[in-house]
Amino acid sequence: MTASVAGGLAHELAAAVEQLRRATVQVRTRGRATGAGVLWDAGLVITNAHVVRGERATIELYDGTAAPARVVRRDLRRDLAALEFEPSGAMVSAVIRDAPPLRVGELVIAIGHPGNLVGAAALGIIHAAERAGERRPRWIQADVRLAPGFSGGPLADTAGRIVGVNTMMQGGLALAVPASAVAAWVRRAHAPVSA
Numbered sequence: 001m002t003a004s005v006a007g008g009l010a011h012e013l014a015a016a017v018e019q020l021r022r023a024t025v026q027v028r029t030r031g032r033a034t035g036a037g038v039l040w041d042a043g044l045v046i047t048n049a050h051v052v053r054g055e056r057a058t059i060e061l062y063d064g065t066a067a068p069a070r071v072v073r074r075d076l077r078r079d080l081a082a083l084e085f086e087p088s089g090a091m092v093s094a095v096i097r098d099a100p101p102l103r104v105g106e107l108v109i110a111i112g113h114p115g116n117l118v119g120a121a122a123l124g125i126i127h128a129a130e131r132a133g134e135r136r137p138r139w140i141q142a143d144v145r146l147a148p149g150f151s152g153g154p155l156a157d158t159a160g161r162i163v164g165v166n167t168m169m170q171g172g173l174a175l176a177v178p179a180s181a182v183a184a185w186v187r188r189a190h191a192p193v194s195a
Contacts, residue, residue, distance in 0.1 A: 009158070012051030013123070016109055016160035021119040022092040023162075024111045024153050026060040027051050027083070036112045037083065038165060039093045044081040046182055048167055049074050058160050059085055062092075062119070073189040078177055079167050080185060081152075094154060095097065096179050098162035102129040107158050108142050109167050112150025116169030121147070127173055139175040140164045142167045 025037045027047050035051035037059060045059055052071055060066045069085035103126065109120045124144025142155060147167050155164040155176040164176030 004162060012158055013107075013109065016156065016158055017111070017121045018087045019092070019095075019160040020109060020111045020121075020154055020156055022062045023094040024062070024119065026113045026118060027152060028058040028060065028066075029054060029056075031058075033113055033149065035149060035151040036166075037180060038152070038154045038162060040082075040089060040182075040186065041093055042091065043085055043087045044186075046084065046165055046186070047081050047083060048079045048165070049076050049081045050077075050079055051152040052083065059083065065089075069159075073185075075185060077176065078181065078185065080165070080177060080182065082186065082189060094162045095159055095160065096183060097159075097163050102126060102140065102157075102163050108144060109156050109158065109160075110142075110144050110146060110150055110153060111156075112146065112153040112166065114147035114149035117149075120147075120149070122150070124174065129178075139167075140178050141173045141175060143172075143192060145169075150174075 024037045027037045029034050037045040037047035040046045043156045055071050057069050059069045067085045069083040072084045073082040106126045122144050124142045128141040153166050154162045160177045
């Protein structure tokens with residue numbers, strides 16, 4: 001790899017991480033940080049069901065602003081939860097990757113809040129992705145370390161486009177719900193979004 005290619009990749013990754021941090025929230029229940037969430041749309045956060053076990057949570061945005069949120073939909077099988085909150089001011093929603101299909105070997109970025117680190121980034125590589133024509137999207141498997149606090153946060157490509165929602169580690173690999181499955185779930189749910 002030439003120095004100019006490596007420098008270009010480093011610049012691209014840094015820009016993607018900055019963009020992703022702005023679209024990633026910290027989810028708190030009972031005052032404690034329990035995981036991350038993705039600003040899916042204005043007033044709507046997608047996270048894991050295991051991150052918010054109750055019906056209410058507090059989300060903390062990139063700029064430190066906190067807002068009360070309520071669970072408007074939960075899917076325990078896919079480990080997804082949709083949180084609605086009252087948006088205030090301008091915020092950056094996630095950019096979802098529609099195409100091209102995710103390929104084995106692609107670099108991906110995970111953003112989360114492990115321990116006291118807000119907006120921590122981890123870099124990895126896709127091990128297995130959903131295949132075209134599958135009736136049901138499988139888990140995305142990536143060789144990226146997800147420490148506690150990454151649950152519910154984004155898994156994204158190097159351009160900062162969301163490809164999945166991080167859920168757990170299994171057999172040394174990170175598992176994420178494919179963004180296409182999350183988008184379909186949100187559409188089916190018709191989750192209300194505050195204006």
